[in-house]
Amino acid sequence: LDVLNYFDTSCRASREITDRAKRRIPGGVQHNLAFNYPFPLAVDRAEGAHLVDRDGNTYIDFLQAGGPTILGSNYGPVNEQVAEVVRASGPVTGLFHEYELKLAEIIHRFMPHVEMYRSLGSGTEAVMAAVRGARAFTGKKMVIKVGGAYHGWSDTMVYGLRVPGTYRMNAKGIPFGATARTREAFPHDLGQLKRKLIENRLRGGTAAVVVEPVGPESGTRPAPRDFNAKVRELCDEFGALLIFDEVVTGFRLGLGGAAGYFGVTPDLTVLGKAVSGGYPMAGGVGGRADVMAVFGSGLDGRSGAHIQVGGTLSANPLSCAAGYFAIEEMARTNAPVIAGRAGDRLTRGLQRLIDSYGLPYVAYNQGSIVHLECSGVMLLDMRNPVKLLKENKARKRLMEQMGAAYTAHGIITLAGSRMYTSMADTDQVIDDALARFDRVFA
Numbered sequence: 001l002d003v004l005n006y007f008d009t010s011c012r013a014s015r016e017i018t019d020r021a022k023r024r025i026p027g028g029v030q031h032n033l034a035f036n037y038p039f040p041l042a043v044d045r046a047e048g049a050h051l052v053d054r055d056g057n058t059y060i061d062f063l064q065a066g067g068p069t070i071l072g073s074n075y076g077p078v079n080e081q082v083a084e085v086v087r088a089s090g091p092v093t094g095l096f097h098e099y100e101l102k103l104a105e106i107i108h109r110f111m112p113h114v115e116m117y118r119s120l121g122s123g124t125e126a127v128m129a130a131v132r133g134a135r136a137f138t139g140k141k142m143v144i145k146v147g148g149a150y151h152g153w154s155d156t157m158v159y160g161l162r163v164p165g166t167y168r169m170n171a172k173g174i175p176f177g178a179t180a181r182t183r184e185a186f187p188h189d190l191g192q193l194k195r196k197l198i199e200n201r202l203r204g205g206t207a208a209v210v211v212e213p214v215g216p217e218s219g220t221r222p223a224p225r226d227f228n229a230k231v232r233e234l235c236d237e238f239g240a241l242l243i244f245d246e247v248v249t250g251f252r253l254g255l256g257g258a259a260g261y262f263g264v265t266p267d268l269t270v271l272g273k274a275v276s277g278g279y280p281m282a283g284g285v286g287g288r289a290d291v292m293a294v295f296g297s298g299l300d301g302r303s304g305a306h307i308q309v310g311g312t313l314s315a316n317p318l319s320c321a322a323g324y325f326a327i328e329e330m331a332r333t334n335a336p337v338i339a340g341r342a343g344d345r346l347t348r349g350l351q352r353l354i355d356s357y358g359l360p361y362v363a364y365n366q367g368s369i370v371h372l373e374c375s376g377v378m379l380l381d382m383r384n385p386v387k388l389l390k391e392n393k394a395r396k397r398l399m400e401q402m403g404a405a406y407t408a409h410g411i412i413t414l415a416g417s418r419m420y421t422s423m424a425d426t427d428q429v430i431d432d433a434l435a436r437f438d439r440v441f442a
């Protein structure tokens with residue numbers, strides 16, 4: 001009641017705006033991260049570690065737009081450099097701009113295995129492109145992903161595609177045939193992955209295995225330390241490409257991303273979010289030069305060997321310059337390490353609070369990706385779909401309520417269960433956040 005009272009009395013402008021939105025915007029909310037219990041907040045300003053809503057309430061912002069802003073929100077020095085590029089050329093021309101190249105070069109500097117890079121419009125698009133590229137390069141048909149992993153919302157890779165061997169979740173509007181060539185392996189189950197690779201030999205072979213290297217859902221179910229190396233070996237054994245979806249981990253786990261963190265080299269890397277420093281049109285695919293050749297277009301596209309990817313606003317000067325300047329600034333300031341230390345401090349503090357109250361919760365992190373699980377079902381049982389659906393529903397409701405409680409105490413999270421720290425999270429910000437969590441837990 002205290003929480004609902006907060007929204008009733010302190011968030012009147014947000015309520016008015018989001019009530020109005022219900023008449024013109026389906027469901028009254030556009031963004032899948034706009035936390036909507038009891039209704040979404042309408043944002044007025046954001047800077048660094050904080051954001052201010054339309055009612056003037058200030059929050060510690062651990063959503064950080066879902067992960068792209070490793071330097072912190074609305075980062076002035078990058079904004080100024082981007083503005084200069086846009087002043088000169090506008091945000092888009094459709095021709096070539098040097099910042100497209102500068103972005104590919106700086107990615108290669110920190111991720112040497114990204115020998116060539118193709119800028120696209122989002123993580124979703126980049127995953128689609130990587131899968132298409134893998135099929136074109138290998139001539140094989142099947143793709144394997146890990147159950148529970150999120151790779152955007154395309155028909156073939158949608159989240160909760162299906163629980164293996166049974167039926168699908170979250171897949172309304174997707175015809176069954178669209179997912180016929182995508183198979184899901186249980187998280188962290190190398191034996192099952194191998195069986196699927198063997199079975200796929202009779203289905204046209206496996207073009208690629210796609211993983212989130214930290215584990216499904218940005219490491220909500222953390223992968224064992226040697227998992228990626230073992231998947232790499234299996235891919236080599238079966239002639240499948242290994243695709244790392246580094247939309248979240250790229251630059252966040254370090255400038256070398258998860259590949260650097262785990263010391264495993266994928267064939268293709270999907271980037272998003274931080275690759276345009278929080279500016280729109282964040283996404284691209286890069287990797288081995290021989291594989292990336294299938295993305296050739298324009299000058300060498302006349303052979304007909306290339307595949308079609310990209311669109312009107314892909315690889316525009318604004319996104320590419322923003323990515324280039326943001327990566328340069330992250331390197332100069334050591335932002336991923338600073339954000340990671342903030343994540344460690346937040347996680348340690350949360351676990352101390354959990355222990356002191358004797359709560360059935362758990363906090364864990366991979367650097368600046370922090371998980372706070374209050375449902376007691378952290379490791380959802382992927383083998384029991386009925387139980388999974390039931391638990392997931394109950395979990396979602398509880399986490400939503402916890403998220404609302406955090407918000408009412410001045411902390412924005414991703415759906416009540418995940419937090420992204422940034423370079424702006426000083427010890428003081430983290431300690432302030434912990435004092436607020438203390439009040440919620442109490």
Ligand code: PLP
Nearest residue numbers: 122123124150151152245247272
């Ligand atoms: N892959 C992963 C691991 C993601 O977390 C996301 C988005 O959260 C995507 C792909 C999709 O990226 P986008 O939202 O830019 O389409």
